[in-house]
Amino acid sequence: MPVDTTYDYRAVKGFALSSLFWAVVGLLVGILISLQLVYPQLNFGPWLSYGRLRPIHTNALIYGFTVPAAFSIFFFLVQRLGRTTLAFPGTARVLLWVFNAAIALAALSLFAGMSQSKEYSELEWPFDIGVVVLWVVFAIIIIGTIVRRKEEQMYVSLWYILATIVGVAIVYIGNNLAVPVSLFKSYSVYAGANDANVQWWFGHNAVAFVFTTIPLAVFYYILPKSTNAPLYSHRLSIIGFWSLIFAYLWTGAHHLIYTPLPDWIQTVAIAFSIFLIAPSWASVINGYGTMKGEWGQMRSNYLVKFIILGITFYGLQTLQGPSQAIRAFSALIHYTDWVPGHVHMGTMGWVTMTLSAGFYYIFPKIYNTELYSIKLANLHFWLVLVGQLIYSVTMWITGIAQGAMWQATNADGSLKYSNFFETLTPNFPFWNMRTLGGIIFLSGFIVFVYNIIQTVRKAPAAARA
């Protein structure tokens, strides 16, 4: 007799809708900065110049979209997988309002130029303390719910949720240790090469515990549930999980190849980056394996396209990453547009598609209704896919071109393109193509948001509380 529990979805709904709002904000800023790279006259005064907008783009999409989307889907997941109701539901709703207020204030501080300059952790020290406190509250709600679960054995999604909690806490605190000078300014406790090493230990593990374990938790739940096919191998996911969260922490220094950081730290990072292919592909194999005999659902079930393309992009991402970490290739592509091309295949391809699948799956359930339009969902899929591919492919092309131009020498050994501008201006047409890709992606995302809002609007009044 299934346990009759009334799940508490108010925080789930709140975080889902607010994450969609910040996603659109982050994407709009992304398109503006993409245009600014070719048309500098679009830098309007201090507050809207590229230098201040780029951190807003990254922080809005990491802490404004991905993290709240994770809060939303995780609050849903821990209840369903634990067959219990959410612990501290009141606190969860307070967390919703405080978190969104903090995001708005954080964005304001970045507009004003408050920055610690360290990528993906630019927020000044008062916000760092705020984020840590809010993260602890989130952890208490999740762990509180898991501890009182009725289902004794924890499914793999719950492991990835717990890893997200532990991982983000460790790397965020580690990288944001700073000595305040005023309310608006602080200096890192680390200096020079150590500061760089700690920053990219954080940088790549923000990727690990925000852009990998969060979508993996969603993927491992939504794929079996939406296809009604059992996961290919739960034991394979055990091996994949533990080796992933072990190996990821070694790889930060692949962002610092050929820098003054000691060589052995770089080499160890390269070695573990290559090793990471195995645990990453454990999840990819699990994805494809689960679809054995079910591939017809790629046509019949609109949701499966998102999940399978998501895990495919994850597979490509985790092959491309290790290959560009090797010194020979890093010498060519480091500091070029190849890297944003790689980043956006992961964020636009893997993370956004998987989170979208998560929302498509949970919204009809939390609002007790049907999805507004499957045709719109398919339109969303194709726009997002095409937009993302245009973005990444153009960036790879122009990244390699620029990297090669930086290296090109004449017969006598002198630099062929000694003037930096000769290597900059050829990027402009490709950057315009990237803006086009971004606009297509955004239009797809807006179709998604419209579809979700119409789904909510047609829900029975009771469910809309």
Place this chain on the structure above:
Amino acid sequence: MTVQQWLYFGFTALLVAVLAGIIVYYFRRKRKDRLEQPKYRMLDDDK
């Protein structure tokens, strides 16, 4: 081989041994059902 090379080799061997141990432990036949059970249980209707 210098001490450092031995350390490097020893550490790598340790990692391989730990990984092999985990794989053998989790893929032992007698644990198969308990460890694969969650993937079926999560499919059961949880309303």
Place this chain on the structure above:
Amino acid sequence: MNVDKNPVIFIILAAITILVGTLITTFIPLFAGITAVSTENIRPYTALELEGRDIYIREGCNNCHTQTVRPLPFETARYGSYSELEDSAIDRPHLWGSKRTGPDLARVGTKYPAQWHYMHMKSPQSMYKRSNMPPYPWLGDRKLDTRYTAKKMKVLDYPFPGKDAKDLDGKTEMDALVSYLMRLGKEVKGTP
């Protein structure tokens, strides 16, 4: 002992697994001082240079500029001697950067006279028609805010003699930023 049945044990085990890589690649080297170099022949930042560096951070210049010349022939040919630990040993935070939309700046102090920077920062397009660098004309109009300078120098443990304090009077944000840019690449071990 079934790890996947007990969340508390699971969290502890996950934390330990995460801390192994953390300690060996990042914090043990840091405390073992393997990146430590003698800093006595590195000239600390003057107050004006430090305030200029904070403006570089505030305007997010490291989003488009790097400060790391790699030990590769085409890099040293383009930018000058490759970066070493000494170049950033006293930098808190480091500004190595990760994207070269614009050129690397690690040795820019040895490349242009200060006057070039004043004109270029005001309007990059006036000097390079197709430059995509944002213009910063308003930096020249803003008086340097030195309320926290003394505290900054103390926190960073840089000497702050009276001469430096007087040097700040009447300076604009542009003066500070240019003085910082003019320092880049000058303190390198061995360059004349």
